[in-house]
Amino acid sequence: MHELSIAQNIIEIISEQCIKSGFSRIESVNLRIGRASGVMSDALLFAFDAIKAESVAADALLCIEEVPVSGRCRDCNSDFAVEEEYILACPRCGGNSFRMIAGRELDIIDMEVS
Amino acid sequence: MKVKVVTKILEANERIAIQNRRLFDDAGIFVINLMSGPGAGKTTVLEKTLRLASGLRIGVIEGDIAGSDDAERIERCGAPVVQINTGGACHLDANMIFEVLGELPLHDLDLLFIENVGNLVCPAEFKVGENIKVMVLSIAEGHDKPLKYPLMFQESSALILNKIDLAPYLDVDMEKIRRDALSLNPELKIFEVSCKTEAGLPEWMDWLKEKTLKR
Numbered sequence: 001m002h003e004l005s006i007a008q009n010i011i012e013i014i015s016e017q018c019i020k021s022g023f024s025r026i027e028s029v030n031l032r033i034g035r036a037s038g039v040m041s042d043a044l045l046f047a048f049d050a051i052k053a054e055s056v057a058a059d060a061l062l063c064i065e066e067v068p069v070s071g072r073c074r075d076c077n078s079d080f081a082v083e084e085e086y087i088l089a090c091p092r093c094g095g096n097s098f099r100m101i102a103g104r105e106l107d108i109i110d111m112e113v114s
Numbered sequence: 115m116k117v118k119v120v121t122k123i124l125e126a127n128e129r130i131a132i133q134n135r136r137l138f139d140d141a142g143i144f145v146i147n148l149m150s151g152p153g154a155g156k157t158t159v160l161e162k163t164l165r166l167a168s169g170l171r172i173g174v175i176e177g178d179i180a181g182s183d184d185a186e187r188i189e190r191c192g193a194p195v196v197q198i199n200t201g202g203a204c205h206l207d208a209n210m211i212f213e214v215l216g217e218l219p220l221h222d223l224d225l226l227f228i229e230n231v232g233n234l235v236c237p238a239e240f241k242v243g244e245n246i247k248v249m250v251l252s253i254a255e256g257h258d259k260p261l262k263y264p265l266m267f268q269e270s271s272a273l274i275l276n277k278i279d280l281a282p283y284l285d286v287d288m289e290k291i292r293r294d295a296l297s298l299n300p301e302l303k304i305f306e307v308s309c310k311t312e313a314g315l316p317e318w319m320d321w322l323k324e325k326t327l328k329r
Contacts, residue, residue, distance in 0.1 A: 002204055002236050009123050021117050031123075038239050038265055086264035088297040096297050100268075108119040 006039055006106070007047035014111055015056050023113035026060040034067045034105035036085045041066060060111075069103030127240055130208035134215070134243025141220040144326045145228065147244035149266055151259075152232030154252040155276040157184045158309045160227055164191040166319050170326060173223045175214060177206040177231045184229065194218055205236035208243055225326045234259070238266040245329060246271040253277055257287040260294035267295050272303040274318060279308040 010029070018026050033039055041064045048062045070081040075095030082091065085103070089096045122128065138145050150156050157176075164172055173194045176184040185197035196214045198206065211228060218226070228244060230237035238247070249270040251259055254277055260267045267273065273295055281288065288306070295302055303321060307314035 002239075005203070006123055009126065013121050013123070013125075014119065017117060017119055017121075023115070023117070029119075036265065038235060086261070086268070086298055088261075088294070096300055106123045108121050108123060110116055110118045110120070113115055113117050 003039060003043040004047045004051070006044060007051055010048065010062075010108060011052060011055050011057055013108060014060075018056050018111070018113050021113065024056060025114050026057040027112040027114060028061040028063055029057070029111040030063050030065065030109040032065045032067055032105045032107045032109055034069065034103040036069045036100070036103035037106045039106060065109075067102055067105050070101055071098040072101050073098045124240070127208045130212055131241035131243045134208055134211055135245075137215060137220070138226070138243060138245075141223070143220055143223050143226050144329045145226045145244045147228050147230060147237070147242055147247045148250070149230045149234075149237040149247060149270070150232060150250035150252075151234040151255060151263075154232070154250040154255065155309055156229050156232070156250050157187055159250055159274055159276065159307070160229060161187060161191055162309050162312065162315055163227075163319065163322065164188070164193050166315060167225075167322075170225055170323060171223045172225045172227065173218050173220075175206075175211065175218070175226065175228045177210070177229055179203070179231060194223070200231060204231055204233050205240050206230050206242055207240045211242045225322075234263040234266055238269045246325070248272045248274065250274045250276050251291070252280075253286045253288060253291070254280055254284060257290040257294075260291060260298055264298050267298045267302065270299070270302060272305065272318075272321065275304060275306045277308060277310070278306050278313060279310045 014026055014029055045062055052058050068081045071087045072079050073090035073095055074097040076093040078092045080091050090098055148156050174188045176197045179200050182197045185195045188195040196217045198210050247270045249266050305314050305318045
């Protein structure tokens with residue numbers, strides 16, 4: 001729902017990094033977004049494209065790697081990934097004592113600049 | 115040329131949230147981020163809590179897209195309150211809280227409630243410097259909510275299941291809410307409450323007092 005403010009944050013962070021590194025143009029940006037982060041990739045792409053003009057990211061392409069939700073079971077000690085945006089029980093032993101270990105990412109990894 | 119960035123997109127918010135938390139800790143105050151969908155009864159829960167909280171000094175920050183109805187209701191209960199209007203934003207963020215902290219007598223409070231914008235999605239994603247999150251779900255919203263909006267249930271320490279006086283008129287499966295919410299978050303503390311009949315409120319108040327004083 002707040003993909004626009006997320007896109008604004010991204011543009012601020014990458015513009016600052018780009019200029020600090022002595023470059024003037026961002027060609028592409030790689031993000032890693034967890035499925036349980038609450039951010040919809042399509043909406044984020046749309047928001048980013050809508051506001052990137054007049055920044056050093058004006059021509060930048062946003063590439064999003066979606067990270068599936070995964071967990072670690074405290075009962076059977078196994079790591080597992082799920083299709084859903086949440087974990088209800090360990091798919092291996094059915095136990096519901098687990099810790100989410102991935103799926104909440106909202107990270108900028110790197111970018112191509114010139 | 116490739117440049118490594120490796121930055122959390124919400125880093126700016128998290129930095130301010132940590133700064134808020136430090137201010138709260140220095141003032142010796144326990145802070146709860148209170149969240150729910152619109153109309154679940156957050157403000158009514160707060161009104162009841164303020165009236166029943168003997169011995170606890172409580173302040174409130176009200177977050178709404180527009181209007182000051184909630185702050186006026188809290189003021190009538192005699193508690194210090196600040197209203198934030200987000201002007202369209204669907205959640206409160208750490209900076210909005212930081213900007214109003216000067217308007218509250220932090221050092222004279224034991225507990226601060228931050229009532230978030232009514233929304234079952236976004237408020238759960240932004241830390242504002244709270245110690246814990248508590249959510250309200252009215253049973254009239256239906257038993258499918260935990261699995262449709264898992265994040266808030268996962269992030270909360272307690273769930274106030276409100277409006278249980280409506281149970282005879284609804285086809286809601288309360289056991290399913292309980293089961294799914296606990297599957298998402300086995301440590302979730304659930305209070306079945308009716309602000310109308312005041313059922314369940316003593317248990318909530320006991321837990322709240324214990325949390326605040328033991329923090």
